[in-house]
Amino acid sequence: MNSRKTRIRLLICLLAAGAASCGRENEARHAVMETYANIAQAVYQDSLKTAVELQQAVDAFLNGPSAVTHEAVKQAWLRARIPYGQSEVFRFGNPNVDEWEIMVNSWPLDEGLIDYVAGSYEYEQGNPHARENLIAGTAPINADLLRSYHEKDGAEANVTTGYHAIEFLLWGQDFNHQPTDHGLRPYTDYVLGEACSNGNCERRRAYLKLVTELLVADLGRMAADWSDGLDSYRTRFLGQDPKIALRSMFFGMGSLSLGELAGQRMNAALLAGSQEDEHSCFSDNTHVDIETNLRGIRNVYLGVYTRVDGSILKGPGLTELVRTASEQVDQKMRSQLDDSAVRVGAIVQNAQAGIAFDQQILNEQGQATIRSAVAALRALTETIEAAARATGVDKLTAQGADTPLNSSDRPGA
Numbered sequence: 001m002n003s004r005k006t007r008i009r010l011l012i013c014l015l016a017a018g019a020a021s022c023g024r025e026n027e028a029r030h031a032v033m034e035t036y037a038n039i040a041q042a043v044y045q046d047s048l049k050t051a052v053e054l055q056q057a058v059d060a061f062l063n064g065p066s067a068v069t070h071e072a073v074k075q076a077w078l079r080a081r082i083p084y085g086q087s088e089v090f091r092f093g094n095p096n097v098d099e100w101e102i103m104v105n106s107w108p109l110d111e112g113l114i115d116y117v118a119g120s121y122e123y124e125q126g127n128p129h130a131r132e133n134l135i136a137g138t139a140p141i142n143a144d145l146l147r148s149y150h151e152k153d154g155a156e157a158n159v160t161t162g163y164h165a166i167e168f169l170l171w172g173q174d175f176n177h178q179p180t181d182h183g184l185r186p187y188t189d190y191v192l193g194e195a196c197s198n199g200n201c202e203r204r205r206a207y208l209k210l211v212t213e214l215l216v217a218d219l220g221r222m223a224a225d226w227s228d229g230l231d232s233y234r235t236r237f238l239g240q241d242p243k244i245a246l247r248s249m250f251f252g253m254g255s256l257s258l259g260e261l262a263g264q265r266m267n268a269a270l271l272a273g274s275q276e277d278e279h280s281c282f283s284d285n286t287h288v289d290i291e292t293n294l295r296g297i298r299n300v301y302l303g304v305y306t307r308v309d310g311s312i313l314k315g316p317g318l319t320e321l322v323r324t325a326s327e328q329v330d331q332k333m334r335s336q337l338d339d340s341a342v343r344v345g346a347i348v349q350n351a352q353a354g355i356a357f358d359q360q361i362l363n364e365q366g367q368a369t370i371r372s373a374v375a376a377l378r379a380l381t382e383t384i385e386a387a388a389r390a391t392g393v394d395k396l397t398a399q400g401a402d403t404p405l406n407s408s409d410r411p412g413a
Helices: 001-065 067-090 095-105 143-149 163-171 201-225 233-240 242-272 286-301 318-326 327-354 364-390
Strands: 304-306 311-316
Touching: 001 067, 001 201, 001 233, 001 242, 001 286, 001 304, 001 311, 001 318, 067 095, 067 163, 067 201, 067 242, 067 286, 095 163, 095 201, 143 201, 163 201, 233 242, 242 318, 242 364, 286 304, 286 318, 286 327, 286 364, 318 327, 318 364, 327 364
Parallel strands: none
Antiparallel strands: 304 311
């Protein structure tokens, strides 16, 4: 009898210990989810802040077009890309970002839909709007027009809003007449009166002002979505099953690392030798896109984000959960994040030395540098998958279905 009571007490103790352990595990997972949501909120707030600064620079440029104000607004666009590039890790696993992103970051675009282009202009075959030139048209330039033409008739190259539409309006086409050239649109494209170059300056001014206003509005909606509120996406994200939330986090990291960054943004341009396939092709800012995308992956894994004002947001990251499950996998993940940063850094160093990404894909040394970075990102993705397995979330999709995380569900792989 005493033996039976002892066994019952032992079973109760074991169950209680298991419940306590499970509680601690869920508490740790929720802490990581909170950090993830905090970083998303901060990144989109910073993206909004720098977009507002871009809008102010656009207004100053339009109020007094000159070589000086033109350069200032281009620099504002470049600064705005730094926080936004770090936000892309929140795609793929978060449907609110996926559904919204096409309005702000779609590329490549058939720029002939927006404005004048060279006679040798290459565009998506079969796109009836590729040379429509809305700026040269007669339809009122308003939000309805731009929204209605964005991906019109299902053509993804019909891009009328977002960062890259603004980039084209500021830089113009990059003809690569000189290896160090980016787009060389003259500021006089925005001057009113007889000094207007290439015609339609008034409508071009209206388009630039409006498309920047739309970018600010779109970023404002996403910043609000990651803020506290009963109906916000942040609230829904934090309220879901922790395993599903963690799976979304790993899925976003792996999809950006392999399918999007190593695949679409680097290897596709490398294999095709196509300067039109680089991400920020008008400004030759692609190296910054690559570096900030990788930085976004690192932010989520380590639970750290450096804001545009220099302050640091920090909290429990995936690294803590992975280290608890497998110290070896965590060490490998950290090592490969560092290795990927070094190899991507070589692309950045080349660009800073005057050899832009669109030139690196055409010379042997640059190609080797890019291939090295692609290989590092592929290896990193394999370790992201190992980290997901270690934490027990690898057989969950972002929506919770019982399917594995593998190459078949990586967009662009």
